[in-house]
């Protein structure tokens with residue numbers, strides 16, 4: 253059996269939430285961020301615990317941490333500070349796009365349609381085989397061109413620093429056409445990747461990273477490259493592993509303020525790039541921006557739907573469960589079915605938990621909202637190293653929040 257049981261479930265709104273809900277999301281996020289204490293979620297040691305974690309039911313993964321993870325349309329990104337993406341399709345007329353769609357759809361390039369938890373992938377690119385990684389499930393390793401290139405680039409940087417590094421395991425990215433990929437809630441739009449840590453020599457996929465087996469140097473080099481050389485939207489790593497990596501980074505002289513911007517562990521700053529989510533002691537979950545593929549999707553979405561190339565993307569309402577509520581009561585309240593809610597949240601049983609956030613599918617009335625424009629925030633780069641410190645530091649190099 254393939255052990256691609258990504259324990260990850262990412263709750264998140266489908267980009268259609270009303271402004272009020274978005275503000276509340278922001279509050280929830282802020283609350284969740286500051287309430288995570290160092291060590292929170294640290295795994296119980298031992299092989300038994302590891303087996304239990306591998307086997308455990310995915311509804312447990314819908315938690316506050318998951319709810320913290322949005323849909324890729326980060327409302328806190330100031331459009332003026334970020335980069336608006338440009339797609340080659342922007343220069344084409346509707347008629348030209350429609351003609352290509354009919355005659356040569358591949359020429360339109362990859363498109364990441366909609367939210368990562370309610371999206372689709374069009375003209376996806378399969379992660380190639382390489383002697384630097386092993387695809388655990390090649391049939392579900394489809395992403396955007398940007399995702400594939402970004403992964404390749406970050407892994408190449410590790411090999412540049414540490415020639416002869418062992419293979420990483422790459423788990424799920426997305427299905428060929430995106431959409432729901434069990435057991436995940438995200439991984440729907442070609443921008444999410446599950447990948448192993450660098451562990452000691454004989455490691456296997458989905459093995460838990462611990463102080464005893466984690467290759468801190470290579471894993472940190474990899475994560476650092478993701479942050480500084482690619483457009484990464486978020487990285488999910490268990491707090492216990494964040495601690496090991498952050499301690500290593502400090503030891504080798506990385507800037508403490510920058511590390512506090514980057515790691516949620518041991519930091520009280522909101523919106524860290526690397527966040528804790530349950531189930532991520534045995535793999536890293538990376539979400540990339542794919543500005544071109546996302547922007548192409550915005551441009552072509554109505555035509556893709558019109559021609560039946562993709563189904564309209566799903567619409568969800570986020571609901572924080574209260575004590576005493578059941579899937580049945582939620583289904584009645586929102587005019588949907590228990591099965592539909594189970595599907596939308598990757599639930600295997602009907603048990604739900606108070607205070608957790610669930611995606612409730614909207615009844616399909618009227619056209620789905622098209623995907624939204626994406627603004628890629630500036631990369632969070634470390635300050636120049638001491639050796640370079642004599643030259644003037646420009647504000648944008650120092651990052652947006654280092655003055656605080």
Ligand SMILES: [Zn+2]
Nearest residue numbers: 258260446537
């Ligand atoms: Zn994942």
